[in-house]
Amino acid sequence: MKTARVLRLSMAHPGDLSELARLIESGTVIASEVVAIIGKTEGNGGVNDFTRGYFTQTLMGLLSKHVGKPPEQLVREIPCVLSGGTEGVMSPHYHVFCISGADASARHHRSALAIGTAFSTPVAAEDVGRRAHVERVAAAVREAIKNAGIERADEVHFVQVKCPCVTVARASAAIAAGKTPLTSDPNKSMAFARAAGAFGVALALDEIKSGDFDDASLLSDFSIQSPRASISSGVEVECNEVVVLGNSASWGGDLRIAHRPMSDALDIGGIVRVLADLDIPASPQVSAVDAARIACVLVKCEPDRRGKIRGNRHTMLDDTDINAQRHIRGAVAGLVAGVVGDGRIFVSGGAEHQGPDGGGLIAVIASQQQG
Structure with missing residues (x-):
């Protein structure tokens, strides 16, 4: 065990x-x-x-x-x-x-936190943000689930993927070799890579089927989303790195994970509900005793692309001084930290297709109470 x-x-x-x-x-x-x-x-x-x-x-x-x-x-x-x-x-x-x-x-509990990891093969520059990228992520997620010994997809609560993006140099090399990258813009490439990661997680968890999307669906059809995907992208990787977190009856220990969607950047209820799933009350803030039970808080968020939050206009997408992702990370981090009483929380922007459009997801790992 x-x-x-x-x-x-x-x-x-x-x-x-x-x-x-x-x-x-x-x-x-x-x-x-x-x-x-x-x-x-x-x-x-x-x-x-x-x-x-x-x-x-x-x-x-x-x-x-x-x-x-x-x-x-x-x-x-x-x-x-x-x-x-x-x-x-x-x-x-x-x-x-x-x-x-x-x-x-x-063993003290019926199930406990399970961890699985996997690496895909390298992703060519011309494949980033396309179906080939999606399928590489899906294969790696399935491998990580298998490595974790998680038997059912509904026992998976959070899938973290780090995807490669296309730099100007990588795009130029691909073009010189007769290949056509989806974009030569590194920032757009990061967004397409995150979208491919989210589609890959959804495909691996049977949240979507292979025929439900094509290349044009990425960053376009936001009805497609995975409420358990957290995707990052960067120049420091060339393949997809995957960490699967779930619960399994074959694992021991006191830790357990739960997740909930966040409907928007003001969804404090989603935070309270995921804590309640772990028998941690927040009224309005988690007590010092219960805060000590929390081992990890993982959040994805996204500035609403429609320009409004609950009917009121926001300016995150129009600010040329501060990137929209920096705005949303700071805002949502304040909301979450105010409830859990700790600033050591993983709040990541760029939540395209990861949880509800304009929102995201929150997952918490905490020790289980005895009995």
């Missing part, structure tokens, strides 16, 4: 792994049991956000010293999914996901 552990650690700068280093050196964390990282760095979240690569390089160097594998190998084995941008009350942090063995006699 396997047991999942999740540690939420703070960072002083994008390359600060000192908290994890201390835990490994003290024996609290076994480096070989680290299977994935999901975190927030303080960059701009855009194409040129190199804080993500800086953190990843530092992480792989640290783990390499303890597991005896070169960083170049570890980066292909351990998904490191980072979202740039810690606007507002968000605090730079990272979640360390570990898997260890456990005695079956130590």
Whole structure:
């Protein structure tokens, strides 16, 4: 029987792994049991956000010293999914996901948090944002679900994918080779990559069928969405990195995950409901005792492309000084942090096809109460 552990650690700068280093050196964390990282760095979240690569390089160097594998190998084995941008009350942090063995006699709950990871093969520049990309993501998600030992799709609560995007250099190389990228604009490429990731998750979870979409559906048909997909994109990866989080009766431990859709950027009810699913009341804020049970908060959000929230105009999409994704991350982070009482929350923008249009989703991992 396997047991999942999740540690939420703070960072002083994008390359600060000192908290994890201390835990490994003290024996609290076994480096070989680290299977994935999901975190927030303080960059701009855009194409040129190199804080993500800086953190990843530092992480792989640290783990390499303890597991005896070169960083170049570890980066292909351990998904490191980072979202740039810690606007507002968000605090730079990272979640360390570990898997260890456990005695079956130590089981306390009917099911517990299960973790699965997978990597797709590299995605060519001309495939980013197209069906081939969608199918690569779907295959990797299915592999991660299998690796997690999750038997039913409805036991999957959150699927984090990191997708590659097309840089100007990658687009130029593809064109020179006679290939045609969907776009040569890196920012548009990130959006198409996120859309492909969301479609891939939906396909793997049987939320849509293969015949339900074509290439033109991406960033166009927003009736297609996955309420369990969280997709990021960046220049620091060449393949799709996948982390599946769900619950399984074959896993031990005290942690459990729940998720809910967020209908819009003001949906405080969605936050309260997902906490209630884990027997954590919020009235209006989670108590200090219950806050200590929360191991991880994962949120996707999107500025409503219709330009209104509950009938009132917003200006996020018209602001040429501040990117719309930075606006929405800061706004939603304030809403969520105000309820859970902690700024160490993963709030990622770019939620195209991920949860309701103009909204998103929230997932929470928390320890279960005994009894």
